[in-house]
Amino acid sequence: MKTIVLYSSRTGNTKRVAEAIAAALPQGTPCLDLTKPLPENLASYDCVFLGFWVDKGTADEASRKVLQQLHNKNVALFATLGADPKSDHARKSLEKAAGLVPEGVNVPSCFICQGKVDPKLIEAMYKMFPASSLHGRNPESEARHKAASTHPDAKDLQDAAAFAHEVLLGLEMEG
Template identity: 80%
Template sequence: MKTIVLYSSRTGNTRKVAEAIASALPAGTPCLDLTQPLPEDLDAYDCVFLGYWVDKGTADAASQKVLPRLHNPHVALFATLGADPHSDHARGSLEKGAALLPEGVEPVDSFICQGKVDPKLIEAMYKRFPPESLHGRNPQSEARHKAASTHPDAQDLEAAAAFARAVLRQLEGKG
């Protein structure tokens, strides 16, 4: 099975997850940042793992340009975000990313984990939103950002690799 890992990363979170996923796939699986030129034969891959950082509840702009081009037989999505990966926001972010795929293309599976938030973004949110806002400077926001700052951690990266192995087993009819 010919696989490829594509990702977009702002702070390095999604890159780390992409590399963990690629490490669990067959040797030689390409792992490419969406800022690099993509293979012209992208349709030749049986399975594309595409990862994005969550921006305003959906895939970032670079990923939004590539997702509609994925007509491959199998697509697996992964993402990173500063919020709780078990939250409705996280689930919705994966659903919105999947909705960008071409009609008839459904993700085989998806994975999301927490990642640190760009400090510049935190400061911009603190300036833009009042303290009582979810994104304003307040003890709850600061606690969330502190918790996120340690991710993706070793457990997250192992979970990402396990996700990749599970997708391959499923596609090979072994799981």
């Protein structure tokens, strides 16, 4: 099965996850920044693993554009976000991104893990939102950003590799 990993990364989180995924796939699987020119033979891949950072509850803009243009048989999604990866926000972010994939394209599975938030973005949110807001400067926000700053960690990267392995195994079993 011919695979490729594409990713968009703002702080390096999604790139690290993408590299862990690529390392778990067959040797020689390309791992490319999707904000750079994509290979002309992109349609020839049986499965595209596409990673993004969550922005406003969905994939970042560059990833959204690529997702909408993929007509490969399978697109497995992975993402990083500053919030709890088990939260409704995380689940809904993956669902929104999966909804961008063209009709007829199979999304066999998704993976999401926490990642540090760009400090410039944190400061911008603190200026934009009042302290009473989820994104304002308050003890809860600061604790969430502190927790996120340690991710992706070794377990997240192991889980990402396991995700890639499981997707590939599942697709190979389907035939």
